[in-house]
Amino acid sequence: MFTIDNTVKSAESYCLDKLNGVYSDREIRQIIRSIFSHLFDWNSADFLLRNNKRLSESDLLRLREAIKELQSGRPLQYVLGTVQFQDLSLEVNENVLIPRPETEELVRLIGVDCAGLHEPRILDIGTGSGCIALSLSSMFKQSTVCGVDVDINALQVAERNARRNGIEVNFKQLDILNCNRSELDQLQWDIIVSNPPYVLESDKSQMETNVLEFEPHQALFVPDNDALIFYDAILKHADYGLVAGGQIYFEIHENKGEQMKRLLEKYAFEQVEIMKDLFGKSRFVRGVKR
Ligand code: GLN
Numbered sequence: 001m002f003t004i005d006n007t008v009k010s011a012e013s014y015c016l017d018k019l020n021g022v023y024s025d026r027e028i029r030q031i032i033r034s035i036f037s038h039l040f041d042w043n044s045a046d047f048l049l050r051n052n053k054r055l056s057e058s059d060l061l062r063l064r065e066a067i068k069e070l071q072s073g074r075p076l077q078y079v080l081g082t083v084q085f086q087d088l089s090l091e092v093n094e095n096v097l098i099p100r101p102e103t104e105e106l107v108r109l110i111g112v113d114c115a116g117l118h119e120p121r122i123l124d125i126g127t128g129s130g131c132i133a134l135s136l137s138s139m140f141k142q143s144t145v146c147g148v149d150v151d152i153n154a155l156q157v158a159e160r161n162a163r164r165n166g167i168e169v170n171f172k173q174l175d176i177l178n179c180n181r182s183e184l185d186q187l188q189w190d191i192i193v194s195n196p197p198y199v200l201e202s203d204k205s206q207m208e209t210n211v212l213e214f215e216p217h218q219a220l221f222v223p224d225n226d227a228l229i230f231y232d233a234i235l236k237h238a239d240y241g242l243v244a245g246g247q248i249y250f251e252i253h254e255n256k257g258e259q260m261k262r263l264l265e266k267y268a269f270e271q272v273e274i275m276k277d278l279f280g281k282s283r284f285v286r287g288v289k290r
Contacts, residue, residue, distance in 0.1 A: 006060060008050045018067045031076055035066055038080045073210045086135040090161045095153035096129040097219045102277045103195055106251050106284055107135045109275065113286070114191060114247065119143065121187055123241070125176050125194040125234055126150075128219055130158030132193055133169045144187070148174035151218060176233050181240065188243045195251035196230035197222050227256060228263060235267040242289045249286045257282035 004014040012032055019028045036042040039062050046053065055063070069079045077083045077098045083090055085099045086107060092098055114120060119142040124133040127147030137145040147169050149155050158171045174183060176196075199220045204212060211220075222229055231250060238248055248269065252260050257274040264272045269287030277283035 006055045008053050011055055011063060015067060019070060022071060073213055075210050075214055078214060085131045088135055088165050090129050090131055091157055092129055094214060095216060096157050097215055099129060099131040102283050103251060105277055107132055110249055111139045117190060120190040122191045123189045126196045127158055128154050130161045134161055134165060134167050137167050137169050146170045148172050150175040184237050184241055189241055190243055190246050192238050192242055193249040194234055198253040200224045200227055231263060244289060246289045251283060252285055254281035254283060260285045
């Protein structure tokens with residue numbers, strides 16, 4: 001049986017041994033780096049000098065706990081409790097999706113497209129951790145940003161993320177599938193953005209178990225026979241909620257690009273464009289309201 005003492009070398013071997021089969025050696029080395037920097041506050045100099053370092057009993061305990069959770073398949077981001085999104089450090093837990101790199105791309109796209117807007121009013125629908133709303137608010141200094149979500153637990157995470165980054169966003173509970181005009185109508189928006197649930201129930205069989213078992217299904221899945229349900233609801237409200245010339249941005253399922261384009265055109269959006277993500281998949285659609 002493998003034993004662990006408080007040398008860093010044995011801690012590393014312990015991780016490699018325990019996570020063998022769950023992750024590749026390369027991933028485990030990255031995980032070790034993340035654990036050491038997040039849980040033990042190590043910087044790059046600490047890593048260089050690691051052979052001379054010793055771990056305290058409490059660090060060893062935390063390491064063991066973290067490894068146990070990782071062995072159960074719990075995603076690293078939930079184990080560490082934080083992720084980096086753009087230049088923000090965000091709390092994440094099982095109530096919110098772990099932000100994906102594609103969503104960072106969406107935020108950057110909006111940043112470039114809308115750089116000329118003065119004091120934009122931005123609405124993020126299905127805000128989750130608040131990653132989109134908070135990074136846009138930080139990017140557009142004079143903006144007014146509102147993030148809505150159906151899930152009160154997700155909103156609490158988003159509120160904490162606003163506080164931890166010192167960013168102002170108005171978070172509010174709203175079920176976009178069951179809301180009336182008066183709940184959304186207080187402001188007209190210049191930009192509406194959403195990364196709603198879009199993964200098909202039938203995609204489940206190809207998904208990683210750590211996504212399926214730990215991430216909130218409410219934020220991920222839609223029925224195959226009503227795959228655009230959220231986009232349809234959002235576009236219906238955008239009809240009065242967006243100013244003329246206002247922009248809509250969606251993250252979408254890679255196979256739904258053409259259907260989404262038609263849907264936006266049905267709602268009288270112009271300059272509708274599908275864009276690819278960094279993996280070459282159709283992942284975003286944008287349009288301008290007539
Ligand atoms: N991109 C996420 C995934 O692949 C899904 C996000 C969503 O459903 N909005 O798991």
